[in-house]
Amino acid sequence: MNLLDKLDAAAAARKALLPNGVGAFGIPIEEVYSATEARIGDRRVLLLGTNNYLGLTFAPECLEAAHEALDEEGTGTTGSRMANGSYFGHRALEKEFAEFYKCDYGMVFTTGYQANLGTISGLAGRGDTVLIDGDSHASIYDGCILSGADIIRFKHNDMADMEKRLRRLGERTQTTLIIAEGIYSMLGDQAPLAEIVELKNKYDCTLLLDEAHSLGVLGETGQGLVEKTGLLKEVDFITGTFSKSLCSIGGYCVSNHPQLDQLRYISHPYIFTASPSPATIASARAALELLRNGTELRKQLWKNAMQLYKHLEETGYKLGPEPGPVIAAIVDSPQQALALWQGLLEHNIYVNLILPPAAPEGKSLVRCSINAAHTTEQMDYVGRAFAKLKPQIFG
Amino acid sequence: MTASDYDETMQLLCDRLGSLVSSDTPITPESNLIGQLAIDSIKLLNLIMEIEDTFDISVPINALADVQTVRDLVDLIHKIKSA
Numbered sequence: 001m002n003l004l005d006k007l008d009a010a011a012a013a014r015k016a017l018l019p020n021g022v023g024a025f026g027i028p029i030e031e032v033y034s035a036t037e038a039r040i041g042d043r044r045v046l047l048l049g050t051n052n053y054l055g056l057t058f059a060p061e062c063l064e065a066a067h068e069a070l071d072e073e074g075t076g077t078t079g080s081r082m083a084n085g086s087y088f089g090h091r092a093l094e095k096e097f098a099e100f101y102k103c104d105y106g107m108v109f110t111t112g113y114q115a116n117l118g119t120i121s122g123l124a125g126r127g128d129t130v131l132i133d134g135d136s137h138a139s140i141y142d143g144c145i146l147s148g149a150d151i152i153r154f155k156h157n158d159m160a161d162m163e164k165r166l167r168r169l170g171e172r173t174q175t176t177l178i179i180a181e182g183i184y185s186m187l188g189d190q191a192p193l194a195e196i197v198e199l200k201n202k203y204d205c206t207l208l209l210d211e212a213h214s215l216g217v218l219g220e221t222g223q224g225l226v227e228k229t230g231l232l233k234e235v236d237f238i239t240g241t242f243s244k245s246l247c248s249i250g251g252y253c254v255s256n257h258p259q260l261d262q263l264r265y266i267s268h269p270y271i272f273t274a275s276p277s278p279a280t281i282a283s284a285r286a287a288l289e290l291l292r293n294g295t296e297l298r299k300q301l302w303k304n305a306m307q308l309y310k311h312l313e314e315t316g317y318k319l320g321p322e323p324g325p326v327i328a329a330i331v332d333s334p335q336q337a338l339a340l341w342q343g344l345l346e347h348n349i350y351v352n353l354i355l356p357p358a359a360p361e362g363k364s365l366v367r368c369s370i371n372a373a374h375t376t377e378q379m380d381y382v383g384r385a386f387a388k389l390k391p392q393i394f395g
Numbered sequence: 396m397t398a399s400d401y402d403e404t405m406q407l408l409c410d411r412l413g414s415l416v417s418s419d420t421p422i423t424p425e426s427n428l429i430g431q432l433a434i435d436s437i438k439l440l441n442l443i444m445e446i447e448d449t450f451d452i453s454v455p456i457n458a459l460a461d462v463q464t465v466r467d468l469v470d471l472i473h474k475i476k477s478a
């Protein structure tokens with residue numbers, strides 16, 4: 001089998017899962033009308049397959065800031081910060097992130113994916129260990145692989161399992177980086193941060209928390225799980241993304257460890273890529289301001305999330321373990337998931353289809369993400385569509 | 396670790412793979428885990444967790460880069476157990 005044959009084999013496996021050219025992955029979105037509506041084909045659909053948690057994609061403050069940056073600084077930076085320099089916006093956003101988390105150091109990356117890649121591979125190296133949750137995002141896996149450290153997985157959110165693995169490491173725990181996520185992207189559940197912190201202290205490890213899905217969503221000012229649990233000071237490094245609640249593109253890492261700054265000189269995913277464009281930085285800065293003061297947005301987001309979770313639970317769907325802005329209906333077979341996904345699209349509702357091996361435990365998921373701009377009526381409509389489809393698909 | 400320990404590990408792993416593999420493909424030390432036995436990446440990672448618990452050892456998943464066959468995996472376990 002040559003290189004291209006291998007890709008053909010993968011394409012055949014994908015076709016077997018998704019017959020008739022169903023475009024569930026990378027579906028063409030023809031027009032975007034608002035934070036909650038777009039056109040797919042000739043349908044005007046309700047968007048429940050974005051990570052636009054605070055619904056800020058068209059916030060006037062962000063649009064205006066982006067327009068202004070575009071006019072004043074141009075479309076792109078055309079190079080890396082190391083070689084081509086740091087714009088005012090990059091430096092300002094780093095300061096604002098550090099200040100938001102009451103940390104001494106902040107660093108901005110070109111994407112959240114690169115924030116994880118750059119931070120993890122900068123912190124851990126050959127001979128060190130990274131201890132990661134079994135449901136970790138691909139950017140965490142890839143960062144670990146890039147680091148060259150030994151990678152050990154623990155069962156998702158299972159603290160007894162994590163401790164067992166820490167015990168086995170013996171003295172190596174001192175050079176171990178534990179990695180968890182504020183909200184897990186597939187099932188929408190939160191990490192048991194208090195217990196993780198306890199173990200991190202007991203075994204003298206370093207802790208990194210990825211707040212990609214929890215930024216703007218958890219905590220009084222939207223810092224994420226660190227704020228909700230009051231454990232900000234216990235987490236060594238926090239990473240996250242601008243691509244979800246901030247509705248831009250980019251990533252960050254904040255810390256009180258001065259060593260974070262050193263990553264600017266050693267981290268390839270920071271150095272060997274162009275810095276974020278002025279407009280993406282400007283809109284992220286404006287969105288961060290709205291996010292910090294977004295108590296009302298968070299209230300609406302959680303109201304919507306609770307409403308839909310309850311509706312689906314009552315209808316008899318098997319869901320992720322706790323309600324939140326990510327609500328995943330867990331189904332047994334890829335065929336059922338595909339039928340549900342298609343059925344929802346026929347009701348003009350767009351959600352995410354997650355098939356094995358991307359979904360945990362060999363299951364398939366129909367994943368909804370809820371948004372502060374959704375209305376009570378829209379949540380009700382979605383709940384009723386799920387209810388109508390249940391007997392048709394699951395008998 | 397002795398030769399009989401090695402054989403025991405091989406037997407244990409073949410038995411466990413037998414329950415994971417859906418087809419009737421015979422499992423031999425030379426079977427390719429992904430190519431012939433169609434063990435997908437997540438199944439393999441979960442199997443590693445089980446192996447860690449069975450033998451009370453740490454098996455870094457990056458070490459799997461060199462593992463293609465059942466024998467490669469037993470060699471890896473053997474090496475870690477003997478260290």
Ligand SMILES: Cc1ncc(COP(=O)(O)O)c(C=O)c1O
Binds near residue numbers: 137242249250251
């Ligand atoms: C948990 C987690 N971390 C990191 C990322 C990467 O973020 P970005 O989209 O900015 O690359 C994502 C998003 O896909 C994610 O879900």
